Each structure stands twice: as structure tokens, then as C-alpha cells.
Amino acid sequence: MKLLVTGGAGFIGSNFVHYWFKNHPKDLIVNLDKLTYAGNLENLKSIEENPNYSFIHGDICDSQIVDRAMQGIDIVVHFAAESHVDRSIIDPSEFVKTNVLGTQILLDAALKHKVKRFHHISTDEVYGSLKLEDTSKFNERTNYDPRSPYSASKAGSDYLVKAYYYTYGLPVTISNCSNNFGPYQFPEKLISLAITNLLENKKVPVYGDGLYVRDWLYVEDHCRAIDLILQKGKIGQTYCIGGLTEDLNNISILKKIIKLLGKSEESLEYVKDRPGHDRRYALDWSKIKNELGWQPLHNFDEWLEKTVGWYKENRQWWKNVRNGEYQTYYEKQYGTR
Numbered sequence: 001m002k003l004l005v006t007g008g009a010g011f012i013g014s015n016f017v018h019y020w021f022k023n024h025p026k027d028l029i030v031n032l033d034k035l036t037y038a039g040n041l042e043n044l045k046s047i048e049e050n051p052n053y054s055f056i057h058g059d060i061c062d063s064q065i066v067d068r069a070m071q072g073i074d075i076v077v078h079f080a081a082e083s084h085v086d087r088s089i090i091d092p093s094e095f096v097k098t099n100v101l102g103t104q105i106l107l108d109a110a111l112k113h114k115v116k117r118f119h120h121i122s123t124d125e126v127y128g129s130l131k132l133e134d135t136s137k138f139n140e141r142t143n144y145d146p147r148s149p150y151s152a153s154k155a156g157s158d159y160l161v162k163a164y165y166y167t168y169g170l171p172v173t174i175s176n177c178s179n180n181f182g183p184y185q186f187p188e189k190l191i192s193l194a195i196t197n198l199l200e201n202k203k204v205p206v207y208g209d210g211l212y213v214r215d216w217l218y219v220e221d222h223c224r225a226i227d228l229i230l231q232k233g234k235i236g237q238t239y240c241i242g243g244l245t246e247d248l249n250n251i252s253i254l255k256k257i258i259k260l261l262g263k264s265e266e267s268l269e270y271v272k273d274r275p276g277h278d279r280r281y282a283l284d285w286s287k288i289k290n291e292l293g294w295q296p297l298h299n300f301d302e303w304l305e306k307t308v309g310w311y312k313e314n315r316q317w318w319k320n321v322r323n324g325e326y327q328t329y330y331e332k333q334y335g336t337r
């Protein structure tokens, strides 16, 4: 099998490339990545010399590059996206370009080159926001109700993927996954930002009252779910992938990280809330469990501890990415603290 992985130099994409070679060593992977601020070839250093791996530095919005990358491809796994809600609030335009237009360009090329499968990686954020006092969860039948420029652009891409299935018969699958955590996560998302700030003895910014709830999943569980969907998933179907069975709010997670690092809760700094902040995400993953036999294998507390350990052991990795552009973004988002 020859796979085209888009966004393979990012957080989940690079974990997926490692996962795939570990589990399917004979397959070929072409990684197409623009190397935005979030893309980092360091994440793939250990497989750089693998003859089954090749890298194309390019933009999914560039139809010529995409056409070249699609030659001889059996399966597309499409991760490439602008992925951070706060950045989408600062400037939505790149989100529309990459997430919507870029996806459409890939879909066109996938159709032209008659790929056997186009798997689109999406998010639970397209479903909107649940109430804190609710016990309900999102599932595959929940109506879309995106509320941030990020989730709106992801919803747009999901609709296009579905349109290419219904209109042109492109063999697609979609997965809508909850918040991932693990190694190689760019330190702008809650868990990676908190760990790296604490390791530098900096405060951790808590938006609003800190009682917001996300459904967390260890990244390798996400990769295994994608593998199963590629092997056994039904064409045209969507699968929700989630991790937790009980709500865990941001403050509880931050307190766990503080404890793991032996820091004080005074490190928490309540800051201005995110505009339009979605209150609660929770995902019902019974469809993928019942149909494909998937369930998360990585317990949150244990793998949070291992993730903290990874950031402790890989200081140079995150110190390098917390330079330059990161500083400019950080100051714009959080001020000079």
C-alpha cells in the first residue's frame, strides 16, 4: 500500500507516521506538509532514512504539487490543517484557505487519481458546545453547529468530503476525534502549553473560570482508530473517536500536571476568557466500538504522566519550537508575562 499523509510533520500526523511504520512496515508513505509554524521535521527524524518514506515540502492548496504527490497513491490520510482555535480567532483567513480550499484541492486530485480511500481527519468541535450540567454527548448523528472559525472551517471541509462521496462516488471515510494529547504536540494547546510553561517556571493561563470540559484521548489511540477505519470502516461513513467516560475540566487537568511536576497551584493564572469559548465537549464512541471493536487503551492519568515525562526528556525539542514565531504569538495571545 502507498499512503499519502498530509500534515505528517504536525502533532497527530507525525505520531501516525510512526504508528504506521511500526504496524505496517512494508507500506510506503509520502508525507506532504507545508511546514507551517506547527510542522516540524524533527518529529520524524528517526524515520528520515527509511526507504519507504518520502517527504514533499508543499502546500495542499497548490494543485500542481498535490497532483504530483497523488501519483500512485492508494490511500490518503488527510491531517493537514490549521488546528488552533485561538489562532483562528486572531486570523481566520489561513483556516479557510487550508482547511476548506486545501481539502477541496486534495479531493479533486484523489478523484482524478482514483484513490481507493480518502480518509479525512476531523474534530468533535464541528458539533458545537454542550452544557456543563448536561450528561449528553455528541455522536455521528448530532447536527453540526460550529462556533469558532477553526471549527467552522473544519465543518466546511467535512461537508466537502461528504459532497465528493455523494456527488462523485469518491470512497471516503471521516473521523471526528476529541482533544488529543501526547508527544510532539506543539506547545500552544492546553496540556503541552501547561507542561512546558511549568517546566520553565512560568504561570499557566487559565481561560475564564477554568471549568470548561474537553474529552481527552492519548494520540496513539487516535492513530489505532484511524488504522481500524482504514481496514474495516464502511465507505461513506463517519466515526466519532473519544477518550474519557467522565467529564474532566481544565482546572482538574492542570492540577494533575502541577502535582506531577511538583509545582504549586499558585502557578495557575486566571486570564480573560476565549471569545465564544465552547463549554463542554463529550463524545459517544459506541459506533466505532460496536462496529470496529475499537476502544481507548491508554488510561488518562497514566499517559498524562508519561506525556509529562516525554516533555521533561525532550526539552530541546520544545525549547526550539518556543522560539521566534512562538514568542510573537504568545505575546499577542497572552501579553508579556
Ligand code: NAD
Binding pocket: 006, 007, 008, 009, 010, 011, 012, 013, 032, 033, 034, 035, 036, 037, 038, 039, 040, 058, 059, 060, 061, 078, 079, 080, 081, 082, 083, 084, 098, 102, 121, 122, 123, 124, 154, 176, 177, 178, 179, 180, 181, 186
Ligand atoms: P498540527 O497543527 O500539529 O499540525 C498540522 C500540520 O499540517 C503541520 O505539520 C502543518 O505544517 C501542516 N499544514 C498546515 N497547513 C498546511 C498546508 N496548507 N499544506 C500542507 N500542510 C499544511 O495539527 P494536529 O493537532 O496534528 O491536527 C491534525 C489534524 O487533526 C487536523 O486536521 C485537526 O483538525 C485534527 N484534529 C486535531 C485534534 C487535536 O486535539 N490536536 C483533535 C481532533 C482532530
Ligand code: TYD
Binding pocket: 085, 086, 179, 188, 189, 190, 191, 193, 205, 206, 207, 208, 210, 212, 213, 214, 250, 274
Ligand atoms: P485547546 O488545547 O486550545 O483545545 P480546544 O481546541 O479544545 O479549544 O484548549 C483546551 C481547553 O483549555 C479549552 O477549554 C481552552 C482552555 N485553555 C486555557 O484555559 N488556557 C490556555 O492557555 C489554552 C491554550 C487553552
